[in-house]
Amino acid sequence: FGYARQDRRPRSARVPITAKVVANMLQAVGVQRLLTMDLHADQIQGFFDIAVDNVYAAPVLLADLDKQKYDDLLVVSPDVGGVVRARAFAKRMECDLAIIDKRRPKANVSEVMNIIGEVEGRTCVIMDDIVDTAGTLCKAAAALKEHGAKRVLSYCTHAVLSGAAVSRINDSALDELVVTDTIPLREDAKACNRIRQVSVASLLADTILRISNEESVSSLFME
Known part of the structure; x- marks a missing residue:
């Protein structure tokens, strides 16, 4: 939208x-x-x-994450505003939740990323709806690695990836970014070995079919 x-x-x-x-x-x-x-x-x-x-793309993203069989999973919200979304993912994956609290102590002072939760030795999964310039995402990955995270992944629905986003991801501490095909990937994003795309086509098709048949749509996203 x-x-x-x-x-x-x-x-x-x-x-x-x-x-x-x-x-x-x-x-x-x-x-x-x-x-x-x-x-x-x-x-x-x-x-x-x-x-x-x-x-919601959650069923597709969760299914992909489950296939990877990562151990010591920890779901991370990239900011306070994304806590509800991240908490829902953590509940479905039956794992812990951490939050990144971004603060600027005062004017002209660089932003500080405080991490709420224990990330040392964990596989951290940053959940978000949109990845645009990837600036915040890459800073979050760096902060998590500095605090001892074993691996940092990110699952995002909409891959805007504007400007220098792809080069930022290539130069970052982020191990992998998984996105859906709601937005076509740019050529440099397709060539990036840290970016992987999963399809929500069948989920949308099933939703449209249910709407057409006047069946429940919400049941697609229930436990």
Whole structure:
């Protein structure tokens, strides 16, 4: 969903809430029902006056992670805002949760990454919905390795990978980034041996079929 990150107006900033504008545009051209995947904020569904089905890539990502048979798994939220998503993954994987608390002590002082949780000797899996410039992701991987993490992976739904993201990942402490095919990968991303793509096509197809047959969609994502 384009402009999903512009779902609110930051304090004292005079900027548009563009996610609402996109919602209005889709309805203006006659869209009657919308199927999205991993909206940046679930509240965006409230911008619409039509039915919205927001489905999750979690079943696909969890199935892939389970196949890898990693030991000492630890799910990591890259920031406080992603705790709910990371906690859900940790619950499904029956493993512990850690949180990265990013803080800037004062103006003109570099950001400090405090890690809440024990990561030493663990295989850390950073869960997020979007990887864009990969700056925060690479800093998080470095911080986890500095605190003794054995391996650092990341599972993200939407691979925007803008600017120098791929070169950043190549030069980082991140061992592997797993993304879905909601956004086509750039050529340099396809060539990167640290980036792997899994498909959500069958999940979307199953969802569309259930909607068409007036069957339950939520049952796809239940335990």
